[in-house]
Amino acid sequence: MSRRTSKKKPAGALTLGPVLYNWEPALWRDFYFRIADEAPVDTVVVGEVVCSKREPFFAPQIPKVVERLEAAGKEVVLAGLALVTNRREMATLEELATDAAHVVEANDIAAIALLQGRPHDVGPHVNVYNEGTLAWLARRGARRVALPIELSMAQIAAIAARRGKAEIEVFAFGRAPLALSARCYSARARGLRKDNCQFVCAGLAQGMALETLDAKPFLVVNGTTTMSATWIDLAAHVGALRKAGVGRLRLSPEVVDMVAVARVFRGLLDGADPKAAQKALASLAPQARFSDGFLRGTTGADGLAA
């Protein structure tokens, strides 16, 4: 049914996900200015998702960033916090949910509650594991849903096959946010607590690397979020994802030329060779180890098939 909702087969769209690290605010702003001017992405999700204590640092920059992105023709979606626990965070979310000018991306069930009845998006932090949940969310006004990162191709396809009018998005590039906690592990790593964290995460543009005791890179500590050490790269699967009915790919900002990354994925959506794309990504981010195990239904950290 849904396959006929648009007359012409669209090429698929790109979403730039929110910056998950605590970048230096001026760098953060300049990053978005360059995205506005140069990156071939359709949508940019802006806002603090990981920690409400970071919000005040970026808040003054947000209007300028949104204006610049919109002037460049990008759709701007405002992101809600991923783990809402206290009243202050709830108040911030309530304010966000009343922003009539922008679509809001829910990353916590609290946001789903507040956004009922108005069009909204659902980020990868909300548990949408099956078509039943997707249908329920869509009935309440979800127009676009980013699926959980641990889903395999078969599961993504099963959900996308029953997507109705909802647009399905898949996390296709960048370190995977794997776990959320009330506890701040960046603070804990420096012997501090969340309440007096001294903003130890500030300026750690790629978080803190976590290695096993035998010095194998494993995870990345980023405040209350724990991320994968590997970078997700679904370049090899873009064709299959599109065929399955996935409408969008999410690119998650990393310390790499994200404009160039966006160009690679835009090329893939337009039919470019996946092997060449993988090579291009590897040369853009020589520091990265890439993985696509979640999508292949093996182990999340598994590297790309040779």
Added chain:
Amino acid sequence: MSGMELVCPAGTPAALEAAVDAGADAVYLGFRDETNARNFPGLNFDRDELARGIAYAHKSGTKVFVAINTYPRAGAPKAWHAALDDAARLKADAVIVADLGLADYARRKHPKLRLHLSVQAAAATPAALRLYKKEFGIRRVVLPRVLTVPEIAHLIRAVPIETEVFVFGGLCVMAEGRCQLSSYATGKSPNMNGVCSPASHVAYVETDGRLSATLGGYTIDGFEKGEPAGYPTLCKGRFAVEGHASYVFEEPTSLNAFSLLPELRKAGVKALKIEGRQRGRAYVAQVVSAFRQAVDALDRGAPLPASALAALTEGGRETGGAYRKTWR
């Protein structure tokens, strides 16, 4: 103020009987498949065992809750729907669900079935609680272990719904249902498979007299000769950050909120949950009876019995978890 209900784990029919006999107000259990979050070999109930378990529990006035709290597999929700249908048919007192789609199914197919929201749904705000109550008629919410006692009190004041909190046993340091670490390292996920850091992916490797505990090939902890080797649960492991090795996420401790029971009672908590469906009957009997004594003492206006606490803390390493704000 009425007494708090004691909700106890039953991984097997034997543990169910032990919990009932030790004074559980309710037991919770799961079917022997991926529909529940303790999908471990040798655990859980088939349909006949559930029917017999319910009969045994009901004789003592103990309720039975069936946990169907993993997320139904995309394109294959049958096992989850069947679990719900069978729990309703066998007259379970409640089912515990996490998935929005499954809650929606339960509401439509079994409107009279009592629904509890699993901790795996991580509902931590008034807005979330209101949503589950209004949309699915959820009667009770098992609160995620990310909240402080004052935050719990605030929630209860804000939304008239029963709340259940974990007081003893294993402790997730991540927000429940929002963790894909196990899946990243082993391919097996709490949300999809009902397992975390599964034994099938554990190996102990000895090199130069030092023992490493590995999970999915990753070294999760290391032990000197003679040091007791723990189980490599991913988030309780030792790792190196900024050149310094430590328990980055949490020490290998377990939750014990025994001393917080008066505060939880004052906050208006309806039910206390003991973790441990993987535990044997002796453990279950001991823990349940200790908490039984404590809850009864509080109901009489008496202080917490020291003997009960002592029975719980033998040699263990424990934490009050997120209930104390300093944990964060």
